[in-house]
Amino acid sequence: MLKIVCVIPAWNEEKSIVYVLRDVLRYVDTVVVVDDASIDNTLIALKLAKFSDNVKVLKHVVNRGQGASLQTGNEYALEIGADIIIHFDADNQFLASEITDVVKPLIDNEADVVFGSRFLSKKSNIPFFKEKVILPIGRIVNRIVMGENNLTDPQSGFRAMNANVARGITIEQDRMAHCSEIISKVIRSKYRLKEVPITVFYNEFGQKFSGGVNIIKELIFNKIIS
Amino acid sequence: MIQQILAIIIILFFLSRLFWQKKRQELGKAEFTFWLIFWLCGFGAIIFIKKIDLLLVDLGFSARGIDVLFYMAVIVLFYFVLRVRIRLERIEKNITVLTRQNAKK
Numbered sequence: 001m002l003k004i005v006c007v008i009p010a011w012n013e014e015k016s017i018v019y020v021l022r023d024v025l026r027y028v029d030t031v032v033v034v035d036d037a038s039i040d041n042t043l044i045a046l047k048l049a050k051f052s053d054n055v056k057v058l059k060h061v062v063n064r065g066q067g068a069s070l071q072t073g074n075e076y077a078l079e080i081g082a083d084i085i086i087h088f089d090a091d092n093q094f095l096a097s098e099i100t101d102v103v104k105p106l107i108d109n110e111a112d113v114v115f116g117s118r119f120l121s122k123k124s125n126i127p128f129f130k131e132k133v134i135l136p137i138g139r140i141v142n143r144i145v146m147g148e149n150n151l152t153d154p155q156s157g158f159r160a161m162n163a164n165v166a167r168g169i170t171i172e173q174d175r176m177a178h179c180s181e182i183i184s185k186v187i188r189s190k191y192r193l194k195e196v197p198i199t200v201f202y203n204e205f206g207q208k209f210s211g212g213v214n215i216i217k218e219l220i221f222n223k224i225i226s
Numbered sequence: 227m228i229q230q231i232l233a234i235i236i237i238l239f240f241l242s243r244l245f246w247q248k249k250r251q252e253l254g255k256a257e258f259t260f261w262l263i264f265w266l267c268g269f270g271a272i273i274f275i276k277k278i279d280l281l282l283v284d285l286g287f288s289a290r291g292i293d294v295l296f297y298m299a300v301i302v303l304f305y306f307v308l309r310v311r312i313r314l315e316r317i318e319k320n321i322t323v324l325t326r327q328n329a330k331k
Contacts, residue, residue, distance in 0.1 A: 034329065058329040064322045072326045079330070174322050 004028040005082035007073030010090040011036040018049045023096035034069035035059045067178030071171040086160045102160045105194045112191035116158035116198030177218035233272045
């Protein structure tokens with residue numbers, strides 16, 4: 001039986017974290033929440049919810065960003081013997097029931113990494129500007145940075161990987177450029193990757209245009225110094 | 227001439243600050259040497275600005291020596307900014323490693 005561990009980075013998610021965890025726990029063996037120095041009541045909400053041992057909360061004492069939180073979660077998941085690691089957002093934008101779809105190609109040994117894509121599904125309510133302007137620019141940048149690939153949604157935060165991949169790649173982009181970094185490393189290491197359709201519910205706009213510009217800056221700077 | 231005197235006064239001010247920081251042991255030997263050479267080069271360039279002008283003419287450039295010094299200063303500044311950013315990035319990475327180790331305890 002494969003051990004499935006879900007890593008959820010959380011920063012100021014007091015409103016949604018407990019709900020998301022209850023939902024996700026139905027589909028995985030263990031959830032690792034990485035609290036990235038939240039300044040709201042995220043930790044208190046988790047404490048009050050009194051989850052059992054299958055929820056582990058790790059706390060960053062200093063805010064390090066989503067990429068850093070995912071790497072912390074990956075390392076911990078490997079330490080507790082995870083066979084499959086899922087990355088999932090804490091803001092209730094993803095459907096926990098779709099974990100089964102994302103994990104299936106890994107269980108069937110058809111892929112080493114599976115990325116969820118908003119564009120393979122008609123259900124996601126992506127804001128117009130984001131769908132028609134920001135994400136196409138993101139795709140072009142990703143092709144430039146990562147080389148040719150056919151991924152439809154390079155900025156998706158819903159992904160799953162087997163333990164071999166989690167051991168093989170280290171997320172070094174602490175902030176938001178980690179999505180591109182993970183894909184880049186997966187392609188370079190020639191892991192088998194697959195995209196599956198997922199649904200995203202936008203509570204807010206999500207990543208803003210300035211956030212996209214920051215990602216490009218981070219990627220370029222990293223190219224210079226690496 | 228007045229510009230040269232002003233530039234020399236500024237350089238002398240920075241040199242005195244440099245020696246003062248060294249005296250207070252706020253600078254390492256390597257860093258002190260680097261900045262000493264840096265400001266002495268600047269001092270020399272100001273003193274021999276006319277010679278630099280002539281050298282540039284000999285090399286076929288139309289720019290004045292002071293312009294060249296200005297361009298070089300901008301390049302050096304960009305280089306220092308990049309160095310600071312790289313160092314900052316390293317510190318950031320180290321903070322992440324420490325934060326991660328602490329979280330997993």
